[in-house]
Amino acid sequence: MIWAAYILGGGALAWILTECAARLYMKTRGRYFAWQPHARTRLEIDRDAMPQLDPITHFEVNSIGERGAEPPAPGENAYHAIAMGGSAVECYMLDQEKEWPHQVQVQLNRPEALKTLGVDRVHVGNIGRSLMACGPLCTMLEGVLRHYDSVDLIFMMVGSSDVVAWTEQGGPSEYTPKEMDAHAIFRAHPLGPFSWNPLHSAFRRLASAGYRRWKKPVEHRQRVGKSVQQNRDNRAAGKILDTMPDPSPMLEVYRENLKRLVAIARQKAKRVLIVHTPWVDRELGPDEQHHLWNFGCGVPGSGEVR
Template sequence: MGVISWVAGAVLAAAVGIAALELGSRWWIRRRSRYYVWPPGGRVEIRVDPEACPELDPLVRFDSNADGERGGDVRRDEDGLWRILVAGGSAAECFMLDQYASWPGALERLLNTPDSLHALGARRVHVGNIGHSGVGSAELDLILERVLPQYGHLDAILVMVGASDVYHWLEQGAPPARAPAQVPELMLFSGHPRRPFGWRPGAWALVEVARRLRRSWLHPLEVKERAGAWFAAARRMRAEAKEMRTTVPDTATVLDHLEHHFRRLLRRATTHADHVLVVRQPWFEKDYTPEEEAHFWHGGLGMPWNETVSVYYSLEVINRLLGLVDARVAQVAATLGIPHLTLRPVLNKGLHHYYDHDHFTPAGAAVVARTVAAALLGRPGSAGRASQPGVDAAVAEATFPAPASC
């Protein structure tokens, strides 16, 4: 009996100890944790499927810093730092592009040249990227509400969002009197102070703490194989659609929904940064060749990355909706006195600049980076290359003021 009692007491003590640690971990996560879009210290190697995406680099790195941004490490007290935050959806995220080939990564390189640093009055420029696939205006409004108070100071916030408002609406059948459903909050953040926990071992807060410590101390490399392979099936579904819809109901509800959240998120941005620039999200529109059309998969009634979709909206419908969103974005920015930058005039080389209807190739991202850099520096042709008519026109429309130190 003595041995049995001792074992029972040890088991009970261990259970009480684990429960205490679990409750303490939950308290710590609730009270001391922060909101992170990307896992702090995360390291991901993305191996792009060569058959689905032959125009992209086969190996992509996606690394995040201690603030949950895609980008390099940064100290908040760094002397002479000019800090930029990029926020938006998949076109800002650039998931299928290498860290340095993404337009935020290329922008950082351009702004760290001696001439650019002198123009900004800075010693170093840091560009952190919290763009995330599937984020529309409502989701970005929430993300900025959560993360911006965590930043002490930002010199500039760059916003590129809008297309997901259209695609979410179409995925849900374009309901005439209902805005698109919002992505659940927990899906927008890799780290969330209010995430739910349970008493199954896999749902313990202790497991989450251990995961964070492992990532912080060991920096393990996560490998994603055959990224983008699903594009092939999604493109085929669009090409073989059983129904191609050529009209949508009245768009007033979805556009008003966009305007409400876009206005709010811009106001949030202006209270946390010295400069805000709206980088209007471009898309690939022209008289398409069959080869170009074969690259497109967007505009389905449903989600082609995880289900079979047989009903699609025509490219004419998609382009018209994106045009309406772009016009509303520009209108809101102008009303608030925030400069906005158009990119469509400079992204004019079809599949050289886009690998589908909305996402940039490395060459397209480089054009975006040069155009944004020129706008931030306050003068056309100032992004490390000779003046270019298309870039100059886009920058002139942005009317972004030159930094005071110029």
């Protein structure tokens, strides 16, 4: 059985060398992405929770981790814009062609707009991520922008997630945002920890990325938004807070992080545009109130309510 030992030993050595090579590649050439490149998801929206939305929507990511079409090729006479922020930018349950960054792209690709910009095509990539406050967005943008030569415009719709995070902590007078690690900030990154177990190895991560790039599989998700109805019920049964403590501590953190975020963006972007988050400035009727579901003191979606 000596030959069997040689085979096992050779296989183990080959695996070690392969995994070491994969980790070296990740360390020296790995990239950071807001979304998993080439990810494609088909969402079946829960009709009871979200009857206003399309029953079937799609979420598709391009080769550089943006939700949207493929970016301009090197040397192409094109205008490249990026939209970033929280859930109002992410538009997770809206179809690919109904999210507002895509609608901006449609408007900017009108002949008169292209003529004004002096380009043949406008591309707007969406790197919005739900519940990303300005602090984590700084980390995300630093990682993502390393791989752009330049960007013509960055849209920022930020701030709501900072308010949500502060509210979830009960509106403390001394506010320290919760830290987010790379696994929460990026959907794809070169950082470990890795294991010699093939399921948790660097080689598997590279192989999975290659498979998505080659086959472009579609993930199917059913009853998307079902948890929203439970959150609505929790809100309806809870106490509505009409007042909150002084938000100055949160606003000071937000102000400093926003300055830093704009400074990071200006390192690569020719223009930075801060966009107001939309809001409803009127009293809501009972039917409209019924559709509200977030947020509050504690994390209602996880059952933690104060």
